[in-house]
Amino acid sequence: MITESELPASVLDFAAEAWKGKFAYAPTSGAFQAQIAAISIMKGRDAALAWLKGLKDFGVSYNSDSGAMLAVEKGEIPVALVNNYYWYSVARETGEDKMKSALHFIGHQDPGALIMVAAAGMLKSSKKQEAGQQFLAFMVSEEGQKAIAEATAEYPLRPGLVSPYGLKPFGELDPPPVTPSDIGDAEDALALAREAGLA
Amino acid sequence: MPPWLLFAAAIPVFLICLPLAYVALRSGQAGPAGIIAELGRQRTLDLLLNTLVIALGVTVASSLIGVVGAWCIERSDLPGRKWWRIVVTLPLAVPAFVASYAWSSIDGAFESMPGAIFILTLSAYPLVLLPVAAALRSADPGFEDVSRSLGRGPWATFFGAVLPQIRPALAAGALLVLTHTLSEFGALALLRVQTFTTSIFASYELQFDNATAALQSAVLMALCLPAAYGEMRLRLKTQVARVGKGSRRHAPLAALGPIRWPVALALGALVVLALGVPTGTLVYWLRVGSSAGHGRGEIWDAIGGSFSLALPGAAIVVLFALPLVLASSRHGGRLAQIADRLPYIVHGLPGLVVALALVFLSIRFAHPLYQTVVLVFVAYTMMFLPLAQSALRGPVELAPARLEEMARGLGRSPFGAFASITLPAIAPGIGAALALLALELMRELTATLMLAPSGTVTLATAVWGHTTDGEYAAAAPFAALLVAASALPVYFFTRRTLELYEL
Numbered sequence: 001m002i003t004e005s006e007l008p009a010s011v012l013d014f015a016a017e018a019w020k021g022k023f024a025y026a027p028t029s030g031a032f033q034a035q036i037a038a039i040s041i042m043k044g045r046d047a048a049l050a051w052l053k054g055l056k057d058f059g060v061s062y063n064s065d066s067g068a069m070l071a072v073e074k075g076e077i078p079v080a081l082v083n084n085y086y087w088y089s090v091a092r093e094t095g096e097d098k099m100k101s102a103l104h105f106i107g108h109q110d111p112g113a114l115i116m117v118a119a120a121g122m123l124k125s126s127k128k129q130e131a132g133q134q135f136l137a138f139m140v141s142e143e144g145q146k147a148i149a150e151a152t153a154e155y156p157l158r159p160g161l162v163s164p165y166g167l168k169p170f171g172e173l174d175p176p177p178v179t180p181s182d183i184g185d186a187e188d189a190l191a192l193a194r195e196a197g198l199a
Numbered sequence: 200m201p202p203w204l205l206f207a208a209a210i211p212v213f214l215i216c217l218p219l220a221y222v223a224l225r226s227g228q229a230g231p232a233g234i235i236a237e238l239g240r241q242r243t244l245d246l247l248l249n250t251l252v253i254a255l256g257v258t259v260a261s262s263l264i265g266v267v268g269a270w271c272i273e274r275s276d277l278p279g280r281k282w283w284r285i286v287v288t289l290p291l292a293v294p295a296f297v298a299s300y301a302w303s304s305i306d307g308a309f310e311s312m313p314g315a316i317f318i319l320t321l322s323a324y325p326l327v328l329l330p331v332a333a334a335l336r337s338a339d340p341g342f343e344d345v346s347r348s349l350g351r352g353p354w355a356t357f358f359g360a361v362l363p364q365i366r367p368a369l370a371a372g373a374l375l376v377l378t379h380t381l382s383e384f385g386a387l388a389l390l391r392v393q394t395f396t397t398s399i400f401a402s403y404e405l406q407f408d409n410a411t412a413a414l415q416s417a418v419l420m421a422l423c424l425p426a427a428y429g430e431m432r433l434r435l436k437t438q439v440a441r442v443g444k445g446s447r448r449h450a451p452l453a454a455l456g457p458i459r460w461p462v463a464l465a466l467g468a469l470v471v472l473a474l475g476v477p478t479g480t481l482v483y484w485l486r487v488g489s490s491a492g493h494g495r496g497e498i499w500d501a502i503g504g505s506f507s508l509a510l511p512g513a514a515i516v517v518l519f520a521l522p523l524v525l526a527s528s529r530h531g532g533r534l535a536q537i538a539d540r541l542p543y544i545v546h547g548l549p550g551l552v553v554a555l556a557l558v559f560l561s562i563r564f565a566h567p568l569y570q571t572v573v574l575v576f577v578a579y580t581m582m583f584l585p586l587a588q589s590a591l592r593g594p595v596e597l598a599p600a601r602l603e604e605m606a607r608g609l610g611r612s613p614f615g616a617f618a619s620i621t622l623p624a625i626a627p628g629i630g631a632a633l634a635l636l637a638l639e640l641m642r643e644l645t646a647t648l649m650l651a652p653s654g655t656v657t658l659a660t661a662v663w664g665h666t667t668d669g670e671y672a673a674a675a676p677f678a679a680l681l682v683a684a685s686a687l688p689v690y691f692f693t694r695r696t697l698e699l700y701e702l
Contacts, residue, residue: 061393197245199242199401
């Protein structure tokens with residue numbers, strides 16, 4: 001349906017008429033909020049707003065990243081903006097060699113090459129503080145990280161561990177210089193989405 | 200009215216005021232300027248347009264299919280009429296979100312506004328067809344004879360003499376479809392149509408406490424409540440009267456002539472689309488899924504989860520409904536009447552708004568209840584009281600009040616007399632209401648999805664979870680069980696409607 005060479009250099013380019021009906025995104029996913037925030041931080045608020053308005057006019061919205069990923073795999077739409085591991089969860093069901101879609105990493109420090117972290121926390125109000133702490137400690141231990149890396153195609157946090165999924169090496173991703181603490185609680189991302197009429 | 204009854208009848212009335220309180224409180228926080236700005240946004244207008252297009256589209260299409268279908272089944276020499284009467288109502292056994300899942304797994308093209316109107320019409324038309332068919336069967340053919348003998352043609356007679364007699368049934372059915380479509384969430388979300396319900400849910404997912412969600416809920420309620428009120432009024436007023444002496448004769452069947460078999464074929468196509476395609480698709484995905492062999496253990500978790508919410512839920516709803524029915528059938532009076540009818544109006548409240556209100560109010564005012572099953576049961580009570588009331592009304596009215604009065608005369612307390620005399624008499628009716636409610640609660644998706652404590656999986660939420668992730672094969676066993684569990688509620692609805700409109 002589309003070849004890698006036809007893809008634009010930046011995630012910002014998808015919000016244009018040339019991609020009308022060809023670009024899938026999931027506006028209610030947490031990752032999408034981080035993406036909005038990253039664009040706003042790197043290119044400015046106006047650019048982020050213009051991007052969202054472009055997506056509203058020309059993009060195709062899905063309920064979830066998995067839904068968008070599957071639409072691409074089924075050939076309903078050429079491109080989707082998803083986290084890398086959604087491709088592997090479909091591949092696990094259908095078999096990697098039978099996959100009709102492929103991952104494309106934008107790289108070169110574009111906002112679209114944003115790295116997102118999965119976080120764990122514990123409620124202050126929890127009555128099982130100790131057990132909670134123990135579990136958090138397990139999650140970052142070597143054993144816990146191994147278990148997580150085997151269950152999902154996300155990059156393990158702990159140095160020295162390599163995902164069994166054959167992911168593109170972490171060092172080659174060339175992400176933008178935006179950290180999770182820059183993104184914060186993404187309150188402004190939501191405000192932007194509302195201004196653009198997406199929420 | 201005894202005080203205990205008054206108190207028991209006041210609880211559900213209090214509960215159904217909660218969504219109104221939520222919308223008032225949360226919108227109030229936004230301030231007048233905030234409210235105007237929010238309501239005037241292009242987004243609100245877009246959602247309003249989409250909501251009205253889908254709701255009116257489904258209502259009009261269902262009414263057309265309902266009237267034409269009912270006429271063919273009741274008034275024409277269609278082959279196999281008795282058989283059609285049952286078969287055309289069976290699509291009710293497929294919950295709308297299951298039908299949506301089935302169609303969207305066939306082709307992504309159904310995930311659109313026309314697709315949604317098509318799919319929801321197929322699952323809603325029996326709500327019109329059934330009452331209209333019942334009304335047609337009981338309508339007096341005398342009016343038609345007069346019309347024909349005065350020289351009117353068959354079409355003019357239909358519009359002049361038949362339609363006015365079925366109009367109350369048609370209007371009540373159409374308003375029921377309108378209310379259902381306005382508050383539909385699961386199906387529309389799966390079909391990616393943006394309406395108030397899907398937008399409210401999206402706002403809630405991104406940010407718990409959201410003024411936009413509250414204001415959109417207010418607009419949605421303003422659309423739903425009048426429709427539900429109108430439906431209730433029509434249902435109460437529906438009296439098909441006939442004039443003249445003697446007993447009514449059956450209407451003669453119109454000869455369809457050369458189109459007899461094409462009409463049968465068209466009805467067959469309708470049933471294939473409404474029932475055959477969804478169930479066939481389920482069977483297909485079941486076979487795909489069993490070869491992939493996943494989700495075996497999850498099935499039992501979901502069945503357990505469904506029962507753990509639906510069984511106590513049904514008991515609680517029936518418990519709250521019983522005083523309302525007793526109050527209105529035994530004691531009458533204005534207060535009892537209001538308490539009896541209010542739930543029917545509130546039935547028009549979308550499950551989504553009910554759930555959102557409970558989240559907001561529990562976090563603010565009753566924090567220990569948040570994330571407990573109590574909230575789920577409160578939501579069920581608010582949404583399903585009318586169903587329990589109509590299931591209980593028959594048995595309660597059949598139990599003679601005089602026996603209870605006699606027990607009072609012999610010295611029993613009001614409650615004692617009720618417990619020892621009336622309760623045993625209505626026990627079978629209560630049992631039937633419990634079974635019906637339990638199965639209907641299993642089909643409930645929206646409130647369960649939003650309120651069930653983290654980690655709870657039910658058949659409905661499992662279908663939802665797998666389908667939104669596009670895992671069609673994994674969703675199939677859950678959906679198939681839901682369809683199977685729906686058979687009894689459909690039977691009940693069919694019987695009740697036929698009784699209501701038949702002379």
